[in-house]
Amino acid sequence: DGGITQSPKYLFRKEGQNVTLSCEQNLNHDAMYWYRQDPGQGLRLIYYSQIVNDFQKGDIAEGYSVSREKKESFPLTVTSAQKNPTAFYLCASRTATNEKLFFGSGTQLSVL
Amino acid sequence: AQSVTQLGSHVSVSEGALVLLRCNYSSSVPPYLFWYVQYPNQGLQLLLKYTTGATLVKGINGFEAEFKKSETSFHLTKPSAHMSDAAEYFCAVTDYSGAGSYQLTFGKGTKLSVIP
Numbered sequence: 001d002g003g004i005t006q007s008p009k010y011l012f013r014k015e016g017q018n019v020t021l022s023c024e025q026n027l028n029h030d031a032m033y034w035y036r037q038d039p040g041q042g043l044r045l046i047y048y049s050q051i052v053n054d055f056q057k058g059d060i061a062e063g064y065s066v067s068r069e070k071k072e073s074f075p076l077t078v079t080s081a082q083k084n085p086t087a088f089y090l091c092a093s094r095t096a097t098n099e100k101l102f103f104g105s106g107t108q109l110s111v112l
Numbered sequence: 113a114q115s116v117t118q119l120g121s122h123v124s125v126s127e128g129a130l131v132l133l134r135c136n137y138s139s140s141v142p143p144y145l146f147w148y149v150q151y152p153n154q155g156l157q158l159l160l161k162y163t164t165g166a167t168l169v170k171g172i173n174g175f176e177a178e179f180k181k182s183e184t185s186f187h188l189t190k191p192s193a194h195m196s197d198a199a200e201y202f203c204a205v206t207d208y209s210g211a212g213s214y215q216l217t218f219g220k221g222t223k224l225s226v227i228p
Binding site: 004006035040041042043044045048058090092099100101103104105106108 | 116121144146148153154155156157158161163202206215216218219220221
């Protein structure tokens, strides 16, 4: 079945550690997105990519980094510079011509 | 710039009662509007969307929404609530440029509880 796979489902980060969240899609979608969800805050855009080897900052990019070396993959690294990383992270994708977003099932990141 | 306001972070209804979740938006260009639903510990699923054309939009699971330009609203309704409707609902807006480049702005969400 086609879809978006996020892994791991739960992730713990130690102080000063970088961690990477995986997002893979087999939908042949061009654009991919990372959102951060905090309770009562809705979804906030971290980074997005419309094409391979290109990405743009969203509203809350500080303390995060991404890469888009392959069309199907858009990993998110939460760096030690992100002082409040505990949140639910959602990856999404869409085709270039359709506004509908498809979402992965999310990764819950917590700080040890 | 665009923004979305969802009135009420929590809404409770009795099973079988009308569901009304409110969404108001601001956008400098004709908007595309969306409602997404999220079940616990899962991603979001599209319920319905308005792009152009008919202002009353029907979605999955018996939900519908009406785009009212004069009120800048896109409220979500369902005539009769079911226990399985309990979830968090997000309204979103985009100023889709038509060039393939756009960003969705989400509201803060409304958690719907259904009382048996």
